[in-house]
Amino acid sequence: MSKTITIRLDDQLAEMLDHVAEHTSRSKSEIIRDALSRRLSNELLDLAREKLVPLARKQGIYTDEDVFELLKRNPKTGVIKCLETEEQGKRIKKSAAGKTGEPR
Numbered sequence: 620m621s622k623t624i625t626i627r628l629d630d631q632l633a634e635m636l637d638h639v640a641e642h643t644s645r646s647k648s649e650i651i652r653d654a655l656s657r658r659l660s661n662e663l664l665d666l667a668r669e670k671l672v673p674l675a676r677k678q679g680i681y682t683d684e685d686v687f688e689l690l691k692r693n694p695k696t697g698v699i700k701c702l703e704t705e706e707q708g709k710r711i712k713k714s715a716a717g718k719t720g721e722p723r
Contacts, residue, residue: 626651
């Protein structure tokens with residue numbers, strides 16, 4: 620199901636939308652939906668970060684490397700061990716594809 624929403628654009632934004640639509644052969648609605656989807660995804664990610672970063676800091680997690688190191692040291696997760704070789708990574712992808720119903 621879809622909903623119709625009316626928005627107002629200033630002249631500059633409307634001209635930019637017209638230009639992109641004309642040069643990409645995409646509808647204005649498609650461009651707006653894509654832009655809104657991306658923006659909302661970023662907003663949701665920012666909200667999640669606001670909640671999770673303080674919790675991570677309390678555990679001494681400050682960087683991506685800290686996360687990877689934690690995963691390596693945690694014996695309950697096989698994530699890093701399974702991805703250590705390219706061949707193992709391929710097997711994981713094939714297995715995941717089988718679980719989602721996609722052809723192997």
